[in-house]
Amino acid sequence: MARLSSSYSIFPLGDSAITIDLGNCIDEYHNIKSIAIHDWLAARPFPGRLDVVAAYSSVTVFYDAAGLVLAGIAGPMGVYSWLEGLLRRAWEETAVLPAGLPAAEPRMVDIPVCYEGEYAPDLERVAAQKGLSPEEVVGLHTAGRYRVYMIGFLPGFPYLGRLDNRLDIPRKPQPETVRAGGVGIAGMQTGIYPLDSPGGWWIIGRTPVRLFDACAGSPALLKAGDQVRFLAIPSEGFREISFANSSLNL
Amino acid sequence: MAFSIIKPGLLDTIQDLGRHGFGNIGVNPGGAMDVYAAQVANLLVGNDQHEAVIEIHFPGPQILFEQNTLIAITGANFSPTINDEEIPRWQPVVVRKNTVLHFPSLVQGGRCYLSVHGGYCLKKWLNSYSTNLKAGAGGFAGLALKKGDELPFNENTIYFAGLLKNESNFETLPWRVNTEKIYQYPHEIGFLPGREWECLSPASKNGFLENNFLIHPSSDRMGYQLKGSPLALERHVEPVSSAVSFGTVQLLPSGQLIVLMADHQTTGGYPRIAHVVTAHLPKLAQLRPCDTIQFKLMDHAMAEQLLVSRQKELHILQRSCLDHLNEMVC
Numbered sequence: 382m383a384r385l386s387s388s389y390s391i392f393p394l395g396d397s398a399i400t401i402d403l404g405n406c407i408d409e410y411h412n413i414k415s416i417a418i419h420d421w422l423a424a425r426p427f428p429g430r431l432d433v434v435a436a437y438s439s440v441t442v443f444y445d446a447a448g449l450v451l452a453g454i455a456g457p458m459g460v461y462s463w464l465e466g467l468l469r470r471a472w473e474e475t476a477v478l479p480a481g482l483p484a485a486e487p488r489m490v491d492i493p494v495c496y497e498g499e500y501a502p503d504l505e506r507v508a509a510q511k512g513l514s515p516e517e518v519v520g521l522h523t524a525g526r527y528r529v530y531m532i533g534f535l536p537g538f539p540y541l542g543r544l545d546n547r548l549d550i551p552r553k554p555q556p557e558t559v560r561a562g563g564v565g566i567a568g569m570q571t572g573i574y575p576l577d578s579p580g581g582w583w584i585i586g587r588t589p590v591r592l593f594d595a596c597a598g599s600p601a602l603l604k605a606g607d608q609v610r611f612l613a614i615p616s617e618g619f620r621e622i623s624f625a626n627s628s629l630n631l
Numbered sequence: 632m633a634f635s636i637i638k639p640g641l642l643d644t645i646q647d648l649g650r651h652g653f654g655n656i657g658v659n660p661g662g663a664m665d666v667y668a669a670q671v672a673n674l675l676v677g678n679d680q681h682e683a684v685i686e687i688h689f690p691g692p693q694i695l696f697e698q699n700t701l702i703a704i705t706g707a708n709f710s711p712t713i714n715d716e717e718i719p720r721w722q723p724v725v726v727r728k729n730t731v732l733h734f735p736s737l738v739q740g741g742r743c744y745l746s747v748h749g750g751y752c753l754k755k756w757l758n759s760y761s762t763n764l765k766a767g768a769g770g771f772a773g774l775a776l777k778k779g780d781e782l783p784f785n786e787n788t789i790y791f792a793g794l795l796k797n798e799s800n801f802e803t804l805p806w807r808v809n810t811e812k813i814y815q816y817p818h819e820i821g822f823l824p825g826r827e828w829e830c831l832s833p834a835s836k837n838g839f840l841e842n843n844f845l846i847h848p849s850s851d852r853m854g855y856q857l858k859g860s861p862l863a864l865e866r867h868v869e870p871v872s873s874a875v876s877f878g879t880v881q882l883l884p885s886g887q888l889i890v891l892m893a894d895h896q897t898t899g900g901y902p903r904i905a906h907v908v909t910a911h912l913p914k915l916a917q918l919r920p921c922d923t924i925q926f927k928l929m930d931h932a933m934a935e936q937l938l939v940s941r942q943k944e945l946h947i948l949q950r951s952c953l954d955h956l957n958e959m960v961c
Contacts, residue, residue, distance in 0.1 A: 392826050395906025396934035398876045400826075407871055419655065434654035434874040436898055441874035443651065446909070446935045447942035460935060532657040533872060533898030536766045540872065575657075576765055593657075595756065595768035601656035 391468050393461060397431075400441040401468040407542060407569070411438040412530050416606050417475035422467070428452035435605055436531045437540070442468070487528070487608045492573065492588050494564050494611045495619040496522075500587040507550060507566070507583045518585060519613055521545045522564075527571060529607040537575035537593030537601040541609055544569045552581040562587045564611070575601075586611075589622040633697050634747075636780045637731065640692035642852075645683050645751065645770035646744075646893075650759035654874060654897045661761040661769070664742055664852060664893045664916035667941070668706035671808050672746035674949045675703035675723045677956045682750035683760035685776070687743050691734030692776065694745075699728050699791040700784065701748035701804075707740025707917055713801045722807040723952075725794045730801065740917040749787035764894075789960050806955050808948060813941070814914055818843075818922065821911045821929035825880065825903035827868055835862035839904065839926060844888065848920040852894040855915070857924070861886025868902055875899040878907035878915075890915065910937035 391401050401418065403411045419435035422442060429448030434441045446460050455463035496504060496519045508515045527541035534540075544566055552567045556579040559565065563574040565582025574580055575592035592602050603609065614622075636643070646669060649662025663669035663686055670680040691709050704711050704720045711718050713730045720743070726732070734743075753760055753771060762770025771780060795802050831839065838860055847856035862882055875881070879891045881901035890907060891899070892915075907915060908929050918924065 393823065393906075393931065394826075394874070394876055394903070395823055395878055395909065396931060396938065397878075397909045398874070400873065402826075402873070405871055431649075431651035432654045432660075434897060436873040437871045439873040441654075441876075443654070443874075443876065445938075447938040450935070450939045451942060459932070461931060531872065531898065532655060533874075534657060534896050536657045536763075538657050578765070593766065595763075595766050595773070599656075600658070600757070600766075605655070 389472055391465050394441055396446055398441050398443045399461065399464045399468065400439050401472060402439045404438050407437050407530065409528060412528070412605070414475065415440050418468075418471045419605075421471045421475050425467075427454055429454070434533075436533065440468075440471075487606055489608045489610065490603060491610050491612050492564075492590055493614040493618065493622060494523075494586040494588045495614050495616050496586040497616045500616065500619060501585050503583040504585045507548070507585055510550060511547060513547065518548065521548055522566070522571065522585060523611045523613050525571075525611075527609045527611075529603050529605050529609060531605050532601060532603065534572075535574065535576055535578055535593075536595075537603070539572055539592070539603045539607075539609065541571045541573075542569055544571050550583060553583065556581045559584055560587065562589060562592070564588060586613075587619070589619050633781045633783045634700075635695050635697060635782070636692055636776050636778055637695050638693040639775070639777045639780075640687055640734070641690050642686075642688040643692050643776040644686050644762040644764070645753060645760055645776075646686045646762065647683050647760040648681055649893070650757050650761050650763070650769065653757050657897050658757060658763070658766065659895060659897050660877065660893070661763050662759070662893055663744065663761075665706050665744070665913040667813055667913040668916075669744045670945055671721065671810075671948065672703045672705040672744040673750075674945065674952050675705070675721070675806075675808065676701050676746050676748040677953055678746060678748065678750050680945065680949070682746065683753055683770075685745040685751075687734065687745060688741070689734065689737045691743070694732040696726050696728060696730055696732065697781075698784075699725065699795065700787075701725050701789070701791055702732075703746050704743055705746075705808075706743035708738040709734035709740075709743055710736045710738055711743075716800060718801055719803055719807070721810060723804040723956075725791050725802045725804065727795055727800050741919050742916065747784050748789065748791075749785040752783040752785045789956075794959065804955070804959065806952065814917065817914050817918065818924050819927050820915055820924045821908040821934065822880065822905040822926050823908060823929060823931055823934060825905045827864070827870065827882070827902035828904055830864045830866045830868050830902060831882075831904065832863050832865040835864075838862055840928065843923040843925050846918055846920050846922050846924065850892075850920055852892055854892050854895060855890040855918075857888040857890065859888070862888070862904070864902065870900050870902060872898045872900040875903070876906065878909065878912055879903055880905040880907065892916070908934035908937065910934060910941060
């Protein structure tokens with residue numbers, strides 16, 4: 382795994398957002414740093430700030446430029462330069478441990494998944510394409526410990542990595558309808574669709590656990606930095622775990 | 632104390648200025664496509680600009696007012712009528728109890744906004760009234776408005792019956808907003824270069840700057856698909872997923888472009904060619920499928936300046952609307 386390089390770039394995402402990019406890559410070290418920068422920024426609100434969003438190896442601050450100007454925060458240097466300075470400070474003040482390891486143990490979340498029949502519409506096709514048996518695909522998928530790199534795309538959708546090389550498969554050419562709970566793979570990633578949605582990932586199983594619950598105080602089950610493990614359950618087990626009571630006790 | 636939907640429109644949803652602050656759990660801002668029109672609709676009737684409004688697409692709904700109230704309609708021109716009599720847009724209108732608002736014909740624009748004095752009485756979800764159809768949350772039961780829905784208003788203290796002349800179904804109040812500057816040159820859309828702009832081939836850069844792009848009929852609140860001569864990258868780039876914004880112009884593998892709109896997903900991995908300047912998003916929101924647009928390079932300072940002066944104008948508008956309203960009813 383690559384070590385954190387000391388270079389980063391900061392660029393505008395239009396006139397209402399600014400991004401710090403740590404290297405356009407998918408690895409744990411850059412992701413840990415991104416989350417640290419996110420947390421640093423989240424703890425320092427300013428007038429006109431709308432949101433702070435961390436991704437694989439970047440953090441973006443969304444803002445209301447007029448609000449910032451009229452609040453007089455930026456002064457003569459201008460809004461963009463002021464924000465650039467803030468992101469630079471965030472980078473400098475978020476120390477990463479020498480070994481690049483997170484300071485705290487990540488939270489481990491077990492996700493039960495049924496890899497059978499109707500719950501796994503693409504399992505056979507994935508197995509055939511990879512020259513594996515369906516059981517081997519499931520075995521490889523459940524053997525992994527996955528990091529939640531980011532939440533994006535849909536409310537509560539976790540981007541999990543890294544997938545075993547032997548399951549590396551390009552996205553479907555055309556998106557298909559995915560049922561809520563669908564567990565998909567694409568490239569070196571795996572993820573879970575929290576809601577019914579079109580999706581281009583291969584669906585090899587489904588979880589009865591609710592990934593996103595609009596009524597809950599904190600609607601998303603997972604957050605960036607968590608660790609996820611998939612546990613294979615039989616289809617009877619899937620039906621037993623009711624959607625209503627599916628919030629995991631963590 | 633409400634109005635009810637007699638007949639729903641194509642897509643009528645509750646919106647406000649967006650649900651900001653939840654990108655990190657994948658919840659997009661949503662909100663009004665034409666934020667300016669939504670703000671003005673509220674200010675005209677004496678509301679805070681963050682109140683909920685109804686965003687209406689054509690064909691629009693039919694709405695029965697169950698009480699006297701003060702409304703404003705801004706944005707697209709769907710020729711609104713009260714009991715078949717045309718009412719002005721961008722101007723506050725007192726409407727009489729038991730009259731029907733209707734939008735018989737499409738004249739121009741993509742979506743219009745309906746505000747009521749005092750605001751709609753709804754519960755916020757994640758700090759916003761906006762409807763998130765994907766999550767089925769926010770707005771009115773997380774759904775588009777449908778037949779029989781009754782929208783309650785917040786209590787208001789103004790006695791509107793006093794403003795209605797005998798027999799008239801509505802009364803237009805004598806102040807309006809001049810929107811000429813905001814929507815002028817409707818097809819010229821200002822942009823700032825995106826992170827991967829420099830990766831475009833010189834011919835593609837020229838193509839982007841000089842060609843017209845057609846808004847494809849499959850465009851919606853999530854994004855405008857553009858149709859034009861395909862663009863190509865000079866250098867292959869594969870950005871890993873990162874945050875995207877309202878107005879981000881992405882280059883798809885087909886060489887075609889998509890402009891992300893209010894209901895865009897929070898993150899994306901396509902090359903970011905450009906970003907529509909925020910001050911021009913209202914113009915873009917009012918264009919329709921099969922309209923064409925032309926991109927105009929703008930500089931960052933100019934884009935910001937447009938936002939600052941607009942915000943100042945909105946402050947002035949708010950103060951004068953409140954003053955006028957107080958004079959009318961005192």
